[in-house]
Amino acid sequence: MADALHFTYSPGRLGRREGAPGLVLQELTQFALASVIARKGQAAQAVGAAQRAFGASPPTTPTIAAGSDIAFVWSGPGHWLALGPQSTESFEARLGTVFGTHASVFDQSGSRVLLELRGPRVRDVLAKGVSIDLHPRAFRTGDVAVTTASHLAVHLWQVADEPVYRLLVVRTWFDSLWRWLAASAAEYGCEVMAPTPYTL
Amino acid sequence: MRIPCPHCGPRTHEEFTYYGDATVRRPSATGPDAEAAFYDYVYTRDNPCGLHRELWFHQGGCHEWLVVERDTRNHDIKGAVPARSVFSADDAT
Amino acid sequence: MSSRIAQGGAINRQQVCRFTFDGAGYSGYAGDSLASALLANDIRLVGRSFKYHRPRGILSAGSEEPNALVELRSGARREPNTRATDIELYDGLEATSQNRWPSLKFDVQAINGLFSPLFVAGFYYKTFMWPASFWEKVYEPLIRRAAGLGRAALEADPDHYEKSWAHCDVLVIGAGPAGLAAALTAARTGARVILADENFVLGGRCLAERRTIDGQPAADWAAQAIAELRSMPDVRLFPRTTVFGVFDDGVYGAVERVNDHLPVPPEFQPRQRVWRFIAKQAVLASGAIERPLVFGNNDLPGVMLAGAVRTYLNRYAVLPGRRAVVFTDNDDGWTTAADLVAAGGQVAAIVDSREPVIVSELARRFPDIQAIAGEVNGARGGRHVESVEVTSRTGTSHRIDCNLVAMSGGWSPTLHLTSHKGNRPRWDEERSIFVPDMLPTGMRVAGAANGDMTLGEALVTGFRQGLTAAASCGFSGSMPALPRVTEESARRVPLWRVRQALGKCFVDFQNDVTTDDVELAEHEGYRSIEHLKRYTTLGMATDQGKTSGVTGIALLAQRRSIPVAATGTTTFRPPYTPVAMGALAGHHRGMDFRPTRYAPSHRWASELGASFTESGPWLRAQWFPRAGETDWFEPTCREVKAVRSTVGLCDVSTLGKIDVQGPDALKFIERLYANNFATLAVGRTRYGIMLREDGFMFDDGTAARLAENRYLITTTTAHAVQVYQHMHLCHQTLWPELDVQFVSVTDQWAQFAVAGPRSRALLQRVLDPRCDLSNEAFPFMACGEVALRNGEPARLFRISFSGELAYEIAVPGHRGDALIRTLHDAGQDLGVVPYGLEALNVLRVEKGHVVGSELNGQTTAHDLGFGRMLSTQKDFIGSVLGRRANLIDPARPRLVGIKTVDRNAKLAGGMHFIPQHAQRSIEHDQGHVTSVCYSPILEQWIGLGLLTNGPDRHGEKVMVVDPLRGAETLVEICSPVFIDPEGARLRG
């Protein structure tokens, strides 16, 4: 859970109490995360290897590609974040075996906090700190943005048309992100759900 | 100001870190005039009025260095390309 | 409410709003502005002027208002300089007049007017020049009491503010007829449209005029247009939103007064929100601002802009005066006369400064109004206009009794936003107005803002510009049928000032700048319009010359006998109207001023009662006080002693960590670091220094070779981001041929120093028992993967910042909290002690390790004793310029240790080295003290410093001097390594 740092992530209602919440927020836990960076001139081979092993092609544009149990979040040219379920097996080792000499793999499982955001005012909340255009004409399900939220580096992607977003933020910055999110959602009311294990 | 990152799309300048002139090239460290060449490389800069090619780092995005063409008179950005492509092309020639 | 017209207006007579002005209670209606409500209550005197404290009333009906500035609300929410003319009336509103003492009606400083020669152009520069020592104590307080514009609240603002982004295809600025027309045609193409207007009701002059569009009142047409826009999903309407600035590449700044129309914002809602609109195209439809005419006492309450009179009549159903004189140099003034009559007012005369032939032609159309071809020489009255002196073209003079003067000097396009990016407007001689010339990329102008002053022109240009803006974004549509509108004329013959004036003629009301001031400034040589502005203050302060600017320019041109076009304009800069600092800061104030980064052990440390300090963005534990310890000194000394005698725990996760992999990882590392890494074996760590390309020290840290092609490098906490960027710069631009991959893993690894003679014993309790920590198996500078007792993986490094036997153990970030607790619990009987940043600093000073105070951007490797580390076998960043003779000069200030000769003396960082018997002056300065601490081991103050020829002077005694605080003491120069110079402890 994200509350090892300063504040306490606790389920309940934040901000306006009346009516349906404008934002519903839930921490997703128990995921494995790794940076995957293609070796020089090996991006296509790395993509092929992932496709064969996981049924997902690490994308070459800012999108997310999901396979059987691993999703690849675009993070830069030839650079992805692999996201999968937590297991006793080393995620880095598992990916390392697949990518071999095509890519370098770096475990990041402890580095980030993952949030899921939904609700009728979710775009309005995000607009208070995310400068990119999240209008459905500009950003759709499956799209990824590596950007900043309230000046903090995040990965943001859309997982459903409703819309539902996921936001991956650096753990040691999470407290500041949380304060911004809570303040930004306060006028619409925010329901914080109990953390739940990550699924694709 | 917004910079059209060739990888991420147009982004506000707050996501970027400015570095400087993208037209200078690191000289050889071994030549007899290496010190003079490095002195020039590190300290001597043109200050053009008009279009300028500059290095910007997409710190709040893809972590790629870009060569951005900016008009120093009015901050109009003409375009941005990955620094890798510019500097690799240099090597080829 | 004696001036309220019985019917009409866009006010809700069912909803009464009670308010106070200077403590007295009044009432108005929802839909009123504060100004209209004051006028409805026959309040004409609203404030005192800035310099002369002259009585001032309400000049305008919009954001251009220079006079009617009031303090809104009270206590912590008191806001000065708000314009009564665009404050939306609400129930419970409190307003107070400004700039008067002791009361609005009896202002003792109105006597300033008698001494007005003192206050002429440049009076600040002339009057308060000498003696200089008087400035702070006499002049400034005097000026501040006498002048100034209202009082800010003294308490912290209890409300919150926000910032937000919004994107669109077409941004329409201004929701008058042109803006509504543009929004309609753009939105009907399917483009995403944002329509913003500073007023609390959309509609602009459609609300203020008795004109018709296709046979229906303009206000009804506007209401229909707004309803249509509101029904479209991709249109966003922003009333109460001022677009205050145009920035680069389609970024527009705007402030939305979300809850300024309520006494207190509803819980959880911001008072204001600053928007950054990102628009592919923009249509500027900001309308026009009417110019006052320049005649004697034209600042008296009751003298109003003619267009504003119409706004009060038609929009607010208020008759601003029962008996009016209209003074105009254009056709539009006649509309005001007609509207006054229609509203039941009396128009004593319309005075038109133009040729009699024009006047009599118009007079035939207004048979009920006495028309005079001539000019108003001056207004008379005490605190309110009572009559005007008029001279006709034939030379006859009249005094006409009136309590309202409606003046019109024509309309100036509100083109400020067209020039925020540096473009200047163009003077249109024919129409005597500035019009937009070069425009910011993506901007178009429609309606009066472009000089197209009539309703018909506004609609046509609005429709067209909305359509073309949408087309530029790839959307197509067609022009609607052009509506039939009331005919009108914008003919004008400019009258910049009357020929004969009675009394002071004000050009800039807010700054009390008169025609005399403009003349005097010109006479004294301030002939550029920019100089005129600074010298006279014309066009300064909160209104930035919205009503005065063009007249000032024209008068200067007249005076200099040059065309207006040659005079030019002053520069328009954002913001268009004042924006509260709180709104610009938004969420980022107080502890959210900037983000805070919390170390993985933060919660554990706060449970132990640690005191925290900011270290860059991080909040780090400074010390861990125990019961009875009341200051920093005791816990710090105790923690240092514990590390040197038992074992201490410290969170060092804040160091930057970068994982480098790939076949060329070593090549890459070799080029980044100044020292050799080629000989570093797998499973070993080495200290490394990085230079900048100019040869100065950049950063230091360690590189651990985790595998054949994998290194984990650490950076200082302070330089983590710069080093990471630098590595990318080097890889992507200097050596793109290298097959190397790296990412920051600073957050992936929670890392703790376990330091002290018992550190091995403590770790053995925490690690898998199979893990061999003996010197043979895991010597100094070893590194490797280990397992905790519960099987979880960890990394172990045998590195020491304290000089003791020490390790750093790392686990994934989310396991950090558990590990620090495990370590702390497991070491209780070993005497384990958590230590903070202060103790860490003492330990490293005792050991002579450099940090940011020494890596200050001005030191070289040679300065810090690393000269011999610099490899001569390879090219690395800084290798060439680092060899420059001046950078390796032994006479440079170089690193030394210092200890006080008097064991009781104290040291302070920043003290300067001065030879013992030399004068304490800059010529004898030989460097400075960079770090100091009290060493509980040596039981005296010690420090590190940069001293000329330092390493050659060990044993010498030198003065350290702190001239700022008047302290000095004698120190002995010594090796910077105070403790265990042989390194026996850390290899133990």
Ligand SMILES: [Zn+2]
């Ligand atoms: Zn980018």
